[in-house]
Amino acid sequence: MAITNDKHFEIAILPKTTLSRMNDFRRDGILIDIYIEAGQERIPCHRNVLAASSNYFYAMFTSNMKEKHDDTIHISNIDAATMSSIINYIYTGQICLSPDNVQSVFEAACLMQLTKLQECCSEFFIHNLDASNCLGVYKLAILHDITDLANTTLNVVLQSFSDVLCEEDFLRLTKEQLTEMLRKDVIVKSENQVFEGLIKWIKYDMDTRQKHLHDLLKEIRLVHMTEKYLIKSVLQHPLIEESAQCRDVISKTMGFWNLCPDKQIEVRDSCLCYQARPYREKVFIIGGKDEDQNFQNNILSCDEIQLSKSCWKYEANLPLPLHDLDLIATALDDSIFISQHKPAIRASTSPMSSNRWIYHLKEKTWKKIQASRLKFRFEFGIAYLEGFVYIIGGYDANMRDVSKVERYNCQTDTWDEVAKLPYVTDSCVAAECNRRIIVIGGHSASRKAETLVQSYDPSTDRWTMINPLTCTINIKDVSCLSLEGKVYVFYSNPDMHVLYYNQNNKKWQELLTCEKKQVMFSVCRYQRCIALIGGLQGDYIDVEVVGSVDIFKPNTAEWKLLPNAAIPRCAHQSVSFLLSNIS
Structure with missing residues (x-):
């Protein structure tokens, strides 16, 4: 019989059946050549199976260690139940982990260099992590140099540190x-x-x-x-x-x-730590329009560490006079100041801009703000500094730009005026930074205003000029805020640009440009970063109201996109507060 072709055969189940047969031999005491002694238990085994499964045993049986010739190996730092589970795992690949045994099994797996069992224990730890155990697991991972487990566990420790402080592991x-x-x-x-x-x-x-x-x-x-x-x-x-x-x-x-x-x-003193932590915060979305371009007359909030769409909750309805309006808002110490920003379209609404309210977050109550002397002012900049809300620029009922700067005293519920704006402008944006009010850009009879930056010092009641922006921006699609002593400007033209003011050389610098066509967004501080929330994306024909949150990290000039982290909104306002200030 002539056969000319070779054929390769592989019996995939053979290794498993062979190891199962060796386990039968172990239970029946057949071909036993080594005993593992732990506590009061003496477990029969086969050297070749142990050595094939564990580098720890391989080194023990193949080097010049005395155990090479012993018929009993005593392991003092592993209890009998754990050792029995480990041996059974080596022969069967199966083990039952529980909160009671996982630490001892993990430590034994690390000692015996059973990598896959280490991974099983790590997965069990991660699945069951919470504030009560994360610090202990982190120390365990560091002790045994399990990097992935240490990194994952450390993140839980950092995120839940308020609760970790109450645990016994912290005190130890x-x-x-x-x-x-x-x-x-x-x-x-x-x-x-x-x-x-x-x-x-x-x-x-x-x-x-x-x-x-x-x-x-x-x-x-x-x-x-x-x-x-x-x-x-x-x-x-x-x-x-x-x-x-x-x-x-x-x-x-x-x-x-x-x-x-x-x-x-x-000033930097070695005795003091200056950098802020990412303190627990609560983010609020105010008004705006939904996917169908309908006004949403409410406030939503999210106090989760990781923003996600499911975590946003209804906070309050806007007062009826603020319904269906373009709004502007700023965060006070523990409240939100909200004002009508543009003339109302609907006939039933008063044309006056004195439609201003404060929402008290602790009491969850609204307060109507009395009208200032200038009852008609729209498309102004707004900023809060040391107990005062500043209303800057804008235009009056006759569409004339307003040079007067008014401020509202949150303690006395009164208005007064401060030094006039040197360069009159409307549609400017403003932010508080280093105890000053910074006013950026705007519209005026002169296009020069679009790049101007003006600074107000309340201690002297004087305005000064800061170096202008390096580029002309479309002020309709711009936002600004301050973070850790720096002013950041976000604008779309049409890609997203980020500028910041460098205190050292007194110039504006561009941190980042990204191909992100997004308008009618809002920005707020979020865990020492800046959150850009919602907005409109797309071209003039095909636009979409998005529910994304983009986290901008100033220190690295990087974006982190959270695709479905918010309820879809555009033309809205957003603010954030430390939880300690409002709870």
């Missing part, structure tokens, strides 16, 4: 571990929580830990506390009062506050 941190944690960007309601957590940690073992208070206090970002809390709760705390070094740190913090904004930028 070493001084070095606590220092490392305080230097990270943990997310908390306020720095007050971090200080209170530090005091708990000190008191947990006062005799050995009190000497570390000064070093650890320097890791608290004291400059971001309120003056009231710093004096009453920190400076007057018994442990702080006992330490001259700690009192000196508080004194330097208060000295920093007393500096003018320009000097604050220059």
Whole structure:
């Protein structure tokens, strides 16, 4: 019989059946050549199976270690139940993990270099992570150098640090571990929580830990506390009062506050930590239009750490006089100031621009603001600074640009006027930065206004000019805000551009340009970044109201797109607040 062709055969199930047969041999005591002893249990095994499954056993049985010739291997740091589960896993590839055994199985898997079992344990940890266990799992991952598990767990620690501070694992941190944690960007309601957590940690073992208070206090970002809390709760705390070094740190913090904004930028003391943490925040969307271009006469809010469409909740209806209007809004300390921004189209609405309200977030109540002297003003800029809302530029009932600058005193519910705007403009945008009001661009009889930047100092009641923008922008599609002492301008022309004012060389610089045609968006601060929310995308024929949130990271000049992170809106306003200020 002549056969000329070869054919390759593979029995895929053979390795599994062979290993299953070896497990039968193990249970029946056939061909046993090694015993693993853990606790009071002596487990029969086969050297070749152990060595093939674990580099730990391979090294033990093939090197010149004494265990190479022993018939019993005693493993002292693994209990009998865990060892039995590990051996069963080696022979069958199956194991049952539970909250009671996962840590011991994980540590045994790390010791025996069972990589796949480590991955199973890591997956179990991640699936069950919460504030009560994330810090312990993080320390475990660091101890055994499991990078992926450490990174994932650290993120949970940072995101839920307010709750982690209440856990026993936090109190058991070493001084070095606590220092490392305080230097990270943990997310908390306020720095007050971090200080209170530090005091708990000190008191947990006062005799050995009190000497570390000064070093650890320097890791608290004291400059971001309120003056009231710093004096009453920190400076007057018994442990702080006992330490001259700690009192000196508080004194330097208060000295920093007393500096003018320009000097604050220059001064850096090694005793103080200046960078803000990404404190827990709540974001609000005010008014605007939906996908069908219908006005939405309400306020939505989201207080989740990670913005997502499902997390937005109804906050309040707008007062009836604000319905179906183009609005402008700004965040106060714990309230939202909302004003009619453009003349009303519908006949039933008063043409006066004195249609202004404050929404109190704690009480969830509305307050009607009394009219200012100038009852007709539209398309103005607005900014809030140290208890005053500034109304800047715009035009009156006769379409004439307004040079008067009015401000509303939130404490006394009164209006007054400050120095007039040097270059009169309407449709300007404004922001507070370093205790000054910055006014950008606008429209006027002279196109020069479109690039002008004007600065108002309340302490002197004077306006000065800042270097103009480097390009002419369409002021209809522009927003600005300040973040950590810098002013950022976002505009679409038609791609999205981001500018910021460089305090060092006193010039505007372009940080980023991206091919993103988006108009009628809003911007607000969000966890030390800037969130660009919603807007219209597309060309003039095919436009879409989007529900995306783009997170702009100033330090790296990068965008992070969250595709379905908000309810679709355009022509809306957005503001954000620290949770500690409104809860």
